[in-house]
Amino acid sequence: MPERRLTARTVVACQSRSHAGLLLQVLALPPGDVLYVVESRELERWLKRRGLRVHRASFRDRAAWREVLPAGQLVVALKDPRRLRSTLEAVRRERGDTPVLVLSLHPEDELPVDPATWPWVYVSFAGERFQPAFRTDTRLARAKILVRRLREILDDAKSILVLLQDDPDPDGLACGLALRILLGRTKVSMPLASFGQVTRPENRAMTEILDLDVLQVGVDDLAKYDRIVMVDTQPPHLRQQLPRVDVVIDHHPVQTSYEARFKDVRNSYGATATILLEYLRAERVKVSERLATGLLYAIRTDTLLLDRPVTEADVEAFTWLFPRANTNWIRRIERPSLPRETLDAFADGLRGARIEDDVIFSHLGEVAREDVIPQLADFCLQVEGVDWSVVSGVFGEELIVSIRNVGFVQAAGTVVKAAWASLGPCGGHRSMAKAILPLANLPHLRKGQPTEKTYRALEELFLAALRRDRE
Ligand SMILES: [Mn+2]
Structure with missing residues (x-):
């Protein structure tokens, strides 16, 4: 075998198809950059049939490691603790400078070997890494059902009023915009409104920078709209009594004194924006820079930069929004400009x-x-x-x-x-x-x-x- 065949950016030692499959599909390592080192003939054939480069050797064989390393890195995906030990030992003696990543499907407390034995080795607990992502996906699957019910109630309406708090705050404002974009509506067919006005200078700056209009309405105006939706608040929170409400999406403590056809009230959430972002992501709606900035600012202010009790969902939403938002706009919102x-x-x-x-x-x-x-x-x-x-x-x-x-x-x-x-x-x-x-x-x-x-x-x-x- 010519020597260049045995060099690769990443060398992967693995023992089973399940590990090899995980590396191939989940981690998506570029096939050309990877050399697989395996012990079994059967696994060697399986990988070769997929057009991958394979070197068969004993994991204990120091000469084999001398041959395939140095590489940029060695990924070791072995579930058998004895093999893991002998591999790490052989690698240490031959090529002690190679960065080694041990991929473990076990949770941290069930690791078959003590990582302290090989202080230069980094252990990645792959299973634990995937669990939060799976929980997010589960929430998005649930959100799809909610959005379907929401559409059943709202889609045939000509006009929908989004009623916010009496002094609308960033969470209410961002959620109103999110709901409008989710339903593909305009500010004409789905205006944002309040019985009061936006008063805080930061919130006024937010409406200017994100181009949001908030209508001031009275109870009598509600009859002009086919549907009334409330976000980030519930009817008992308002100064005025509402004749009716169709949809309520909120994160304040659940109030039971009113009826609505659709209620999604999650008190554990740090912001209603987190709920709305789940709806948007579940439907794969494009989240523009403007909308991402609004939602991120909403979570920032409602949770005091995640300093108040929040859920994993809030933290995840924050992380998702951060690279999509415009932090210059947020700075301008937080420091409304002062005239000289x-x-x-x-x-x-x-x-x-x-x-x-x-x-x-x-x-x-x-x-x-x-x-x-x-x-x-x-x-x-x-x-x-x-x-x-x-x-x-x-x-x-x-x-x-x-x-x-x-x-x-x-x-x-x-x-x-x-x-x-x-x-x-x-x-x-x-x-x-x-x-x-x-x-x-x-x-x-x-x-x-x-x-x-x-x-x-x-x-x-x-x-x-x-x-x-x-x-
Ligand atoms: Mn809120």
Whole structure:
């Protein structure tokens, strides 16, 4: 046999057809790059019939390894522990520098040999690798059935309204777009709508960058549509009562107080976007960069970058979407652009900032854009030793205050209500809150505008509420 016949990029030692078949079909090694080393005549014939290059030798035969190695790598797929041991031993003595990959179909705790015996050998647990992929495929097979039922309900409708939360968030927005694309609809035959409006600057940026329109509707408008679909929310979550709903797809805790012909509510999921992506993948719908970006951003925000409880499905969806999404767009959504004049507002706000206890206060005075206030509040929280940031700005006839905290202290929503509920609407979550205080309600005004004394009074109320809440 001429020597060049025995060189190959990958040398594969295997013992059975099942291993050889796995390597051939699942790993799809290019046949021209592979030389199979086998012991049995029968397997040699089987491989040769498939046009593959085979060298028959004993795995214990060091001369044989000297002949076929060095190769780029050696893949060892042997289930018999004795053969595995003698092969690795022979290879180590002859060609100890060859990268060796042992392919095991056993789970890690049932490996017949201790990998520590051959510290330079890498063991791949092929079975365990395939199991998550199989679970994904199982979910997609299930999704096909759901999509079929969804189509039975929606396909003959002329107009479908996708109703989102009262203040639509990225998950709702992305899912509305996903459902429209899944069903091959347009924004005319399947508009996105809300009883409220998109208010958060990031979410508004998302609608602009991904070109999404959200209609503001009232309950009376619903009768104009043949079907009502809700994504990322359920009827009891909305301010208004719904006369009817046909389809609900959501991941919030299951509500039982309403009827719908189709309900897919999976509370364990980190985002509804994960459910919608399963529908799209099951149907092999092309997921554009725009849609991938929306869905990825939805999972990012709903799971705080996978930092909240998520399922394997969410992680897998995230991984699938990541290379298909446009991360520049996501950066632009997360940092809505600031006009230059707001730099001056930032500078003034920081110059006048005051720290008391672990709270930083900054008052911007009149602002041209409301979103400067939460942005400065986010920024101020980075100051060393600060647990709370409270930033205000006068916008129109109101003093808007953004409150942020580091998250492991009292809930921002509770403190802000205790401080200023008598002055205007306020509320929020654990680490973020907002107050909208009509100027007319504030003390110590001059010419209708807040003064230093106004701000001191508000700060005192806030600090007092914080101290009371701590006791
Ligand atoms: Mn959600």
